Amino acid sequence: MPPLWRHTTVLLDEAVSALLGSPLADADAAPGWVVDGTLGRGGHTRELLQRLPGQIGVIALDRDPEALAAVRADATLQPHLASGRLRLVHSAFSGLPEALRQQGLAPGQLAGLLLDLGVSSPQIDDPTRGFSFRHDGPLDMRMDPTRGESVADFLQRADEHTLIQVIRDYGEERFAPAIAKAIVAGQARGSVPRTTAQLSALVAGAVKSREPGKDPATRTFQALRIHINGELAELERVLDASLSELAPGARLAVISFHSLEDRCVKQFIRRHSQAAVDRRSPAYWAGAADSAPLPLTALGRTLPGADEVAANPRSRSAVLRVAERSGVQQEAA
Structure with missing residues (x-):
């Protein structure tokens, strides 16, 4: 345990x-x-x-x-x-x-x-659950890890339109298109994020401006968590x-x-x-x-x-x- x-x-x-x-x-x-x-x-x-x-x-x-x-x-x-x-x-x-x-x-x-x-x-503080960009761990985010699809698996298969929709609608992220493009580009190279640190770095590279006091990955992590858990x-x-x-x-x-x-x-x-x-x-x-x-x-x-x-x-x-x-x-x- x-x-x-x-x-x-x-x-x-x-x-x-x-x-x-x-x-x-x-x-x-x-x-x-x-x-x-x-x-x-x-x-x-x-x-x-x-x-x-x-x-x-x-x-x-x-x-x-x-x-x-x-x-x-x-x-x-x-x-x-x-x-x-x-x-x-x-x-x-x-x-x-x-x-x-x-x-x-x-x-x-x-x-x-x-x-x-x-x-x-x-859940946030346990790195093995993958909810937080503050702790490196597997990119999971499932509230019930015994069933369903992890965020890492979702990012492997999602198309650009779906990614934009999820990140924009559930994260209220105005840079959703740029983040989605970066993920899809990673799919083509075989380098889609599988850890929280990898996703955080990808988002930081795609987001061109930052809200004071807020990590650029905050909205994307929220959006993916909401989506993967419905x-x-x-x-x-x-x-x-x-x-x-x-x-x-x-x-x-x-x-x-x-x-x-x-x-x-x-x-x-x-x-x-x-x-x-x-x-x-x-x-x-x-x-x-x-x-x-x-x-x-x-x-x-x-x-x-x-x-x-x-x-x-x-x-x-x-x-x-x-x-x-x-x-x-x-x-x-």
């Missing part, structure tokens, strides 16, 4: 407190389950188990086998595993419905859902599934770390918490516009405080958004 790389949980109290603001805070709450869809090293799960009423358990999902192994070895969580109050599932969070059926939960029974998006510090598609699927899985009054709490994720979460909550008003409709001007209840109530956003950012600089881009499920049941899209 790899070393236990240090991980500091972001917005820990804020996220758990947001879930506890629902009926879960009631000591007489009915037995039920909360899902931590991104277990990581168990920070949010540990806090949930400490603060939830004893009849509420946690089902924790993670697609990374190393995260699951680390939590199973954690002495503070072993009693909860032994009692059955904590259940671990090897799954991406898009597999939420299947995971809940396996655990015996029907749609509409989930008491809360927490998602802490992106890559964890242990992160935005995964997020859209679990958000849609939450509409049919959450019980009335249960809350959804999502922590995101870059604008693409946050935009997806913000738009999802807005779409299901704000009525679409057609001002061209005669019913609107007659005061009889449709007032059907909406499936979600938006409860706002929270950013890390100055003290948290100072103690953990990786938290500086985090955004927590929270919504509460109404009593209206709706099938997931």
Whole structure:
């Protein structure tokens, strides 16, 4: 097993407190389950188990086998595993419905859902996982290294158009064409990057100007990681599934770390918490516009405080958004 790389949980109290603001805070709450869809090293799960009423358990999902192994070895969580109050599932969070059926939960029974998006510090800091340009290692970036295609393999086969699209759309990188051309040129020479240092050097050679304080490879590494793990598609699927899985009054709490994720979460909550008003409709001007209840109530956003950012600089881009499920049941899209 790899070393236990240090991980500091972001917005820990804020996220758990947001879930506890629902009926879960009631000591007489009915037995039920909360899902931590991104277990990581168990920070949010540990806090949930400490603060939830004893009849509420946690089902924790993670697609990374190393995260699951680390939590199973954690002495503070072993009693909860032994009692059955904590259940671990090897799954991406898009597999939420299947995971809940396996655990015996029907749609509409989930008491809360927490998602802490992106890559964890242990993944970033372990050179063998290939997530960071700061540490040389194999160019992998898979959150589940037991399945799927590594970034190195993707770069071996991707055409220029695909590379431009991935790097531009997921990294918001204006030099995407130049970077893609350099990769394709390497394909022709048989010298496509297979390590993080090789990719970082290629990007540095293709990017003609640099943002102050930011490595030129930052956006490209982000883009390739998002693509290879299907992160935005995964997020859209679990958000849609939450509409049919959450019980009335249960809350959804999502922590995101870059604008693409946050935009997806913000738009999802807005779409299901704000009525679409057609001002061209005669019913609107007659005061009889449709007032059907909406499936979600938006409860706002929270950013890390100055003290948290100072103690953990990786938290500086985090955004927590929270919504509460109404009593209206709706099938997931």
